[in-house]
Amino acid sequence: MEKTKFREVITPQQSFFDLKLKELWNYRDLIMLFVKRDFVAQYKQTLLGPLWFVLQPILTAIMFYLIFGRIASIPTQGIHPFLFYFSGLTLWGYFSDVFTKCSNTFVGNAALFGKVYFPRMAVPMSIVISGLYKWWIQSMVLIAAIIGLYVLGVERTNVHWTLVLVPVYIFILAFLGLGLGILFSSLTTKYRDLSFLLTFGVQLLMYGTPIIYPLSFTSGLMRKVLEWNPLTGILENFRYAVFSVGSFDFGGLMYSFVFTLIALTVGILVFYRVEKSFMDTV
Amino acid sequence: MERIKVEHIYKQYRLGQVGTGSLIQDVNRWWHKVRGKEDPTMKITEFNDPVAHDSSGFIWALKDISFSVNHGEVLGVIGRNGAGKSSLLKILSKVTSPTKGQIMLNGRVASLLEVGTGFHPELTGRENIFLNGAILGMTKREITQKFDEIVAFSGVEKYIDTPVKRYSSGMYVRLAFAVAAHLEPEILIVDEVLAVGDVDFQKKCMGKMKDVARHGRTVIFVSHNMEAVKNLCTRAILLEHGTIVSEGLPSDVIETYLMSRNQLDWGKEYSEHEAPGNAYTRLKSIELTPIREDGKPIISVKSTLEIKISFWNYVEDLVANLSLHLYAATGECVFNVITQLPPPTIGIGLHHARCVIPKELLNTGVFYVSFMLVQDTAKPLFNFEEVLIFEVEEEREITNWHGKFPGFVRPNIDFKLQA
Known part of the structure; x- marks a missing residue:
């Protein structure tokens, strides 16, 4: 009998660093359908529907304006406080959204993963993409606000040429969220306590990131903490690109990039290991 | 042409609370692995144990499974609950991975x-x-x-x-x-x-x-x-x-x-001191035997079922009846029969009873048997609860419909279409 050649082999081991990108590409339709599902399902039966994507950060920015701008009087580098907070919040929203949602990949989809196989990475990828859509919509609002305030003569925003680097910033931001998210997701399959820690940690991280205050406002220990935070470089550089305030921080950007690369590598390694057997432990 | 080739698949599960204290165990395991030693929490000596269950809280759901399936074949996988069917399917469909062994697939x-x-x-x-x-x-x-x-x-x-x-x-x-x-x-x-x-x-x-x-x-x-x-x-x-x-x-x-199937549950025998019962009576044995023309020990809708009961009576000159209840798995009583009337008088000692459930009476499904010893057709001396459990299997001419017939009974009632 002729020997059959098999196209696929299932074994207990996973080759050390196999991204299975081809398989993921084959499932690109699924990824996009997950994106669509998230959008449709989230805002069905709400009165304002997708308007909430925009309203959420606007309301938060107004709240920050009242609390931190008016009451605490924290300076905003001469930028109109609303623009300052809103621009920071769009970035932060994207990161924290990707991070927290990705960290729920395994536990939140256990029922589905337990019944049918598809590349598990499709779920976090869809989160990154749907987050990007949301960020894009919010950016439109930011642009509208900048133009609006310009026309009204309230604020004259000077855009810096590094604006062309914004896609790079967003890219780093997304993959940092993804890397950390899938890492946490893998760990929470075993150590459930982490998910509680995460909710708290993300809140804390927001105050440790220059969103409601500029980096220049801080000093001493706080400054040290911010310099260790990989999000700092992204936020500062983003504001520099949009408002031409502060300075272009290449070192900070490189730090963010390297940090992201490491987080992503570790995240993927652990994710693919856990993916094979997590159904037995959930 | 081979489509699926399964080679020596093993699957191990951990029992009990996963996660409790597992960090230390994980570190320990990892350390052994790093040094190239055998995983200390994985016991391979227990392979031949039929229950496949060892003290460290691991269970082998699949042990050395090998088979292959060809192009155009429909392979049926049968077995009792817990025999490993689901584990096998989960591995084949890549929901989880095997502990050892490999599977080769050709096709989506x-x-x-x-x-x-x-x-x-x-x-x-x-x-x-x-x-x-x-x-x-x-x-x-x-x-x-x-x-x-x-x-x-x-x-x-x-x-x-x-x-x-x-x-x-x-x-x-x-x-x-x-x-x-x-x-x-x-x-x-x-x-x-x-x-x-x-x-x-x-x-x-x-x-x-x-x-x-x-x-x-x-x-x-x-x-x-x-x-x-x-x-x-x-x-x-x-x-x-x-x-x-x-x-x-x-x-x-x-x-x-x-x-x-279930052969172990088809009969029970007790020694006098551990037998269920009380000061009036104790159960010595109960045994279920299917009677079929082909002589095969199968309990199906076409098997006559003989139940033999032996019990000790400790009451002098007892005017005795046995009352037997048959329950469906869901708890409903299917029927209740009693021994002959007027009841005979029996002395102290071992006594026997026999009940025959005709074929083509019970429908498929799981049934329980309970019975009691009754004095003077009024006073129950002891109720032997759920002393027998058995399952009636399907056996029918080919029909295009494969579902389960509804109801607890499926009596052979004359019903003909004039054609």
Whole structure:
């Protein structure tokens, strides 16, 4: 009998660093359908529907304006406080959204993963993409606000040429969220306590990131903490690109990039290991 | 041509609370692994233990499973609950990975471990067809091509743009199965889908599965429904405690399975000091024997069942009756019979009774037997509860419908169509 050649082999081991990108590409339709599902399902039966994507950060920015701008009087580098907070919040929203949602990949989809196989990475990828859509919509609002305030003569925003680097910033931001998210997701399959820690940690991280205050406002220990935070470089550089305030921080950007690369590598390694057997432990 | 080749598959599960104290164990395991030593928490010496259960809290769900399935074959997998069927399916469909061994596949695998996986209640039928199809591995183009066919098969045309949360459970299942049925994988894994839906729909499903096999694709079918296995499969394997104990023609494998079933529970014998009972009476033994023309020890709807009871009576000159209750698994009493009237008087000592349940009376299913010793046709001396448990298996002429007959009894009543 002729020997059959098999196209696929299932074994207990996973080759050390196999991204299975081809398989993921084959499932690109699924990824996009997950994106669509998230959008449709989230805002069905709400009165304002997708308007909430925009309203959420606007309301938060107004709240920050009242609390931190008016009451605490924290300076905003001469930028109109609303623009300052809103621009920071769009970035932060994207990161924290990707991070927290990705960290729920395994536990939140256990029922589905337990019944049918598809590349598990499709779920976090869809989160990154749907987050990007949301960020894009919010950016439109930011642009509208900048133009609006310009026309009204309230604020004259000077855009810096590094604006062309914004896609790079967003890219780093997304993959940092993804890397950390899938890492946490893998760990929470075993150590459930982490998910509680995460909710708290993300809140804390927001105050440790220059969103409601500029980096220049801080000093001493706080400054040290911010310099260790990989999000700092992204936020500062983003504001520099949009408002031409502060300075272009290449070192900070490189730090963010390297940090992201490491987080992503570790995240993927652990994710693919856990993916094979997590159904037995959930 | 071989489609699936399973080679020495083992699957180990950890029992009990996963996660408690596992960090230390994990570190320990990792440390052993780093030094290239055997995993200290994995005991391989326990392989031959039939219960496959060792003190460290691990269980071998599958032990050394090897088989292969060819192009166009429909392989039936049967076995009791806990025999390892689900584990095998999960490994084949890549939901989880084996602990040892390897599986080689040739072609796209789709599994119907449960229909409707990934349906989102807020989305419409249309949206769910696309989402579910993609989850099962179809591309958008394939789904678009088959969309009309899927909708027609499901029979929910009218509600296709309604969110599925408004569907009845029947509609939901039909839509879900319709999507799955229109996958065109080379290898299809099916688990008990026939348990859902009405008769019409079951027929459609069976037809679809036969179709799939006819087109040279491979089906692995796991079921408790022996009739369906006999009808659909070209070959079958029987799993018991995680190993393959029989392989071959479905009818032969099914017979092996039926004969091995429950035999241990068919009789009980007690010594006098540990026997259930009280100061008036104790049970010595109870035994169930199927009586069949072919002499095979199978309890099916066509087997006469003989129940023999031996008990000790400690009451002098007892005017005695036995009262036997037969219960369905769900708890309803199917019937109650008592020994002859007027009751005989029996002395102290060992006594015997015999009850014969005619063939073609009980329907398929699990039944319990309880009985009591009654004094003067009024006073129960002791109720021996659930002393016998048995399951009546299906055995019928080929019908195109493979479902379970409803009801607890299936008496052979004269009913003829004049033709």
